[in-house]
Amino acid sequence: MSDREPLIRTTDLSVELGGETILDGVNLTVDRGTFVGLIGPNGAGKTTLLKAVNGSLAPSRGRVEIDGENVHALSSKATSRLVATVPQNTSLTFDFDVRQTVRMGRTPHRSRLGGWRGGDESAVEHALERTRTTEFADRTVSDLSGGERQRVLIARALAQETPLLLLDEPTASLDINHQVRTLELVRELVGEGKTAVAAIHDLNLAAHYCDELVLLSGGRVVATGPPESVLTEDHLEDAFDANAVVARHPVTGSVYVTALPDRRVGAGGESRGRVHVVGGGGAAARHLYLLSAAGYEVSVGALNEGDTDTETARSLGLETVTVDPFSPVGDEAAAAVAERVAAADCVVVADVEVGSGNLANLRAAADAEHLVLVEERPFAERNYAGEAGGEAYRALRERGVVVSSKEVLAAVSDRLDGDGRGGGDGGRNDGERRADRSEAGTSVDTHF
Template structure:
């Protein structure tokens, strides 16, 4: 896909190509070390103004591809063309006017202040005897502004946090004013807030006209932020295209040798990948165990998809008709307890929920908001023998009832496995297995 050209910079290296042509073209690229082939016949074309994520298992060749794109590594065969120039035919300075790289390691060898680090990005544009120009000053000022790092300019680089250093190195790369930005695992070792902030910033830069290629290990972050993904496996391109066409269960199984379920994130709507516990296959039958899910407002939709794909017999409710979770359960043909839109859980619905809770090997309670209408769901779950409780937000932020709901929740929490969303499949599998300590099939140990 082609993006806006208003943020493009004339790098002054040879003739420019037409703006409709891909910015990056990789043809039959082969790279090896000591007789070992790391990249084997890689072909790719990357349009201007796009954010492309390199994904794949460890050792697939993601970092090697990035280092070949910026000219650091020389291929044994094939070619890399950026903006019409064969990158390996250029001097280091000329290549750096086309490609800027943000490394995975954010440490800087010497104790420079932040302004000096960012100003280093202008080196490719300066001659040995040339002075500091107005263009240099403006480029550094833009880099500070776009990355919101001006407040660090007088501080030593080593005094910053990992996330702050990441932004400073990104500012240095932006000061190069190259059309292509490469990032090697930009979210590695960062907490979730800095991960999101970093990728939001890259996406903003792409909206300004940059082209970005990033190696990203987190498939869900890659799916949420990237326009396209390039999946590497065994040194070859296994798939390329929009996230929904690349992150398929078949492709992930072949590339990662993993059993994964692909669904849609209930909030962002992006492709969402969940790895299933070892031994849980989508073709196992309902005898694998029964799970009742308490959710609402889209908090449980992804778990319904994952647990159904893992082979559990899943029920859900009580949920209002039209609720996102109810629609997800209905699309999967799950056992569903519903009440009318905007109605509370009445006596009949509560009895239906209690029946399913009693029959379940495990009850999963999502990070749901609790009001008087759905408090009976929480009360029913509190009577379950085995509970997995998902906590993303403090209960105080989700409690619209008051002390009574807090009492029920605290009673439930004291008996539950409390997990974050990524741990749900493994926690449910463990809970179900423990429900049948005599080795019998889990569901056989429950009343029907």
């Protein structure tokens, strides 16, 4: 096959199990040298699709080709020379050592009477080295942690020397450190020419590591393409029936999905409450997305024209107080901010840098009935207004609850939804709030 031809092609692929249709007319191509993530809700057909591709599950209709070969017309050994699979379950029924386990990957390349060749040994040693498992090659598999066993199974798959690597939920049951290590390894292997397809339940990990995503729901393909084109709010609502907001991660730049609680609005569609946000320099963009998506009526300002937060607010259709680029917050803008603070049920002050030009925003926020103060960096590191800035910030800290960025939505919800207006823990001091602040009422888990 030409290198320009897709490595995988499924045509009208359908699978029925127990009289139930699991996959229904899946048409899919996967280019060589790419990392493709399969995403979708439980029962969408991700694992079934992997099994159909590796030949272990026969389709009721349609065709699967790998490198131009009809997988279901090949012998098991011939298929295993094209595709290697890393299962979700890392537990093994035998108690072999790591090197013996990895050597099993050479089975498709050996005849029944053939002996062990030099090429087999070099493939095993390369797989151990590539997965950084050489250091415990002589230990039994049962003695390893879940993350280490995952690497051993990837090493076994690499020893098969196939062009295609399939992984079924490779990060399931792993801590975040091993999740990242596993996907970094797969990403490196793809960079070296391997093609990988993985079912991944964490949308944000999938968006960060995969070249393309395939969104499945109800056994059908909902969307395919780069993460930014697949992970849209409309697609997530259709596939997961989820209220989610999609943005760019401020550090990695990857598409970032945050799942929200159901919008709790009145029968007439009224908002959950008014929230004014003090931001600037992009510090408030994420909060604007989340609060707006959660059903709050949001205003923001004062901001300079051209500021990242200004552009975000405009894209969301939010009420925005602005001043000219590089201009300070003048009397007129300060009065407009004060009006919005007075009308708000809660004010959120983002982790902004403060100078003499925007000090008026902090002073206006001090009059808020309920105040949420976002603190990711010590204020001293972002205070360019001297003692006046320190004084204004201390006033906010004495009255408000201090939270991290990921806790903003829960904190606002506590105040406005806890017992009507003014609910939650507004009467307690900051130390008490920190002691028992929880994530109830929101979710940043995207393992839909």
